[in-house]
Amino acid sequence: xxxxxxxxxxxxxxxxxxxxxxxxxxxxxxxxxxxxxxxxxxxxxxxxxxxxxxxxxxxxxxxxxxxxxxxxxxxxxxxxxxxxxxxxxxxxxxxxxxxxxxxxxxxxxxxxxxxxxxxxxxxxxxxxxxxxxxxxxxxxxxxxxxxxxxxxxxxxxxxxxxxxxxxxxxxxxxxxxxxxxxxxxxxxxxxxxxxxxxxxxxxxxxxxxxxxxxxxxxxxxxxxxxxxxxxxxxxxxxxxxxxxxxxxxxxxxxxx
Amino acid sequence: xxxxxxxxxxxxxxxxxxxxxxxxxxxxxxxxxxxxxxxxxxxxxxxxxxxxxxxxxxxxxxxxxxxxxxxxxxxxxxxxxxxxxxxxxxxxxxxxxxxxxxxxxxxxxxxxxxxxxxxxxxxxxxxxxxxxxxxxxxxxxxxxxxxxxxxxxxxxxxxxxxxxxxxxxxxxxxxxxxxxxxxxxxxxxxxxxxxxxxxxxxxxxxxxxxxxxxxxxxxxxxxxxxxxxxxxxxxxxxxxxxxxxxxxxxxxxxxxxxxxxx
Numbered sequence: 001x002x003x004x005x006x007x008x009x010x011x012x013x014x015x016x017x018x019x020x021x022x023x024x025x026x027x028x029x030x031x032x033x034x035x036x037x038x039x040x041x042x043x044x045x046x047x048x049x050x051x052x053x054x055x056x057x058x059x060x061x062x063x064x065x066x067x068x069x070x071x072x073x074x075x076x077x078x079x080x081x082x083x084x085x086x087x088x089x090x091x092x093x094x095x096x097x098x099x100x101x102x103x104x105x106x107x108x109x110x111x112x113x114x115x116x117x118x119x120x121x122x123x124x125x126x127x128x129x130x131x132x133x134x135x136x137x138x139x140x141x142x143x144x145x146x147x148x149x150x151x152x153x154x155x156x157x158x159x160x161x162x163x164x165x166x167x168x169x170x171x172x173x174x175x176x177x178x179x180x181x182x183x184x185x186x187x188x189x190x191x192x193x194x195x196x197x198x199x200x201x202x203x204x205x206x207x208x209x210x211x212x213x214x215x216x217x218x219x220x221x222x223x224x225x226x227x228x229x230x231x232x233x234x235x236x237x238x239x240x241x242x243x244x245x246x247x248x249x250x251x252x253x254x255x256x
Numbered sequence: 257x258x259x260x261x262x263x264x265x266x267x268x269x270x271x272x273x274x275x276x277x278x279x280x281x282x283x284x285x286x287x288x289x290x291x292x293x294x295x296x297x298x299x300x301x302x303x304x305x306x307x308x309x310x311x312x313x314x315x316x317x318x319x320x321x322x323x324x325x326x327x328x329x330x331x332x333x334x335x336x337x338x339x340x341x342x343x344x345x346x347x348x349x350x351x352x353x354x355x356x357x358x359x360x361x362x363x364x365x366x367x368x369x370x371x372x373x374x375x376x377x378x379x380x381x382x383x384x385x386x387x388x389x390x391x392x393x394x395x396x397x398x399x400x401x402x403x404x405x406x407x408x409x410x411x412x413x414x415x416x417x418x419x420x421x422x423x424x425x426x427x428x429x430x431x432x433x434x435x436x437x438x439x440x441x442x443x444x445x446x447x448x449x450x451x452x453x454x455x456x457x458x459x460x461x462x463x464x465x466x467x468x469x470x471x472x473x474x475x476x477x478x479x480x481x482x483x484x485x486x487x488x489x490x491x492x493x494x495x496x497x498x499x500x501x502x503x504x505x506x507x508x509x510x511x512x513x514x515x516x517x518x
Contacts (some may be wrong), residue, residue, distance in 0.1 A: 021423075023422075023423045023426050024423065024426065027423075027426045027429060027430070030430065030433070031429055031430075031433060033433075034432075034433030034434070034436050034437055035433075035436070037437050038299070038436055038437055038441070038442045038443070039302055041437070041442070041443040041447065041448065042299075042302055042303060042306050042308050042309070042442055042443060043306045043308070044447075045306070045308045045309075045443070045447055046306040046307055046308050047307075051305075051306060055306070162282065163282065164280060164282040164283045167282060167283040167286040167287050168282075168286055170286065170287065170291070171286030171287065171290045171291055171294070174291070174294035174295055174297075174298050175290075175294050177298055178294060178297055178298045178301060183302050183305060184298075184301040184302060184304075184305045185305060188301065188304060188305060189301070
């Protein structure tokens with residue numbers, strides 16, 4: 001119960017902090033919209049209206065990853081810069097439980113972007129998505145956001161020693177969009193990409209979201225997204241413990 | 257005269273070298289090597305998936321457009337970086353003439369944008385298997401250089417706005433996104449709504465991308481000379497607007513004492 005309270009309060013506090021800058025908030029929503037708009041304009045030239053609707057659903061999820069990729073990779077750097085990293089590490093709770101709410105709040109902002117992209121597609125491009133399973137769609141979106149948040153958690157703890165972590169996160173934005181089935185079917189990518197994509201939770205999340213919105217079986221995707229995300233959570237927890245132990249031993253917590 | 261030339265070359269070089277937080281392989285490789293390649297691949301595959309356009313179309317559009325990353329961000333940083341390191345005030349109280357001061361800072365940025373864009377073009381062509389006519393390569397390089405110049409002109413405008421806006425990187429991201437949509441990067445201008453195509457004509461990169469596509473299709477330089485001239489003209493207009501805006505906002509920020517507050 002206290003773990004859930006910690007996660008909940010941490011998430012809410014981080015979400016409020018992230019909502020302070022209107023300029024940054026607008027960017028989190030608008031930046032993926034630029035790419036989504038390009039995608040809509042490309043698909044509008046195609047003869048298939050079904051493809052345009054599928055593109056709208058896929059493009060809407062891009063913002064969730066976009067909201068996490070760069071910010072998560074720099075999140076611990078920012079804590080260090082603010083002088084709060086030592087306080088977080090010193091808290092009488094596993095470090096992983098402190099970091100996950102940070103990336104969870106980022107993914108929540110990404111959900112705003114998801115909604116904004118669908119609304120943008122509807123209002124500007126007249127793309128009407130008639131959700132086949134609306135409730136399952138909402139659940140798939142939440143599960144995908146959770147999966148993305150856990151990916152962000154792994155990224156955050158992996159990049160803690162990397163001074164220019166923002167560049168790494170920024171560089172990961174497009175490869176994930178490309179290889180995880182947001183817009184491009186995995187079947188047209190080179191064969192070796194597919195097994196790699198299956199190891200990323202968001203691939204299964206996107207598949208579930210598309211199935212829930214356009215018709216299909218969303219539940220296997222939801223289950224796989226949760227399962228792979230659990231693996232990432234375990235990996236991130238082990239990494240976080242190792243990083244913290246190493247930083248304490250070598251007295252490098254405050255250093256990059 | 258001598259001091260202006262010195263400010264132009266040495267000041268520009270020193271300012272560029274001061275971007276040391278950028279000039280690291282840890283930043284350069286993800287940003288300038290992986291970034292453009294993945295943008296090209298992303299849109300090329302989206303095009304394949306939609307059954308629209310060709311690899312060559314997406315390659316050229318995105319390779320040339322990626323010049324905007326260094327051109328916008330590095331120029332924006334000429335003001336924001338100075339403010340961050342508390343040297344903006346020192347810079348602006350110096351008696352140096354502003355035109356060579358800021359144009360000198362633009363020169364290395366143009367070279368940077370040119371190299372990034374050309375690299376993306378060549379590597380993207382290899383990865384996607386697009387064959388560019390060998391004879392067109394020098395001319396393509398020239399068009400890329402003109403496009404980088406034009407985009408740096410726009411970068412100078414965003415640098416000027418940095419005297420009033422705190423989040424320069426955010427502003428540069430927004431401008432980058434506008435260029436992505438409007439300049440015919442992934443969608444031909446003929447497929448854009450009329451008003452967007454009209455706006456595109458007044459933005460940097462639009463004419464450069466169009467000229468590069470024609471050259472890659474085998475057109476002689478004489479066929480694109482006017483388009484390249486238009487690209488250079490648009491760049492020159494933005495450069496002048498940027499210099500005027502810098503002067504105006506500098507005076508305003510002194511009058512309102514907001515130099516360090518933006």
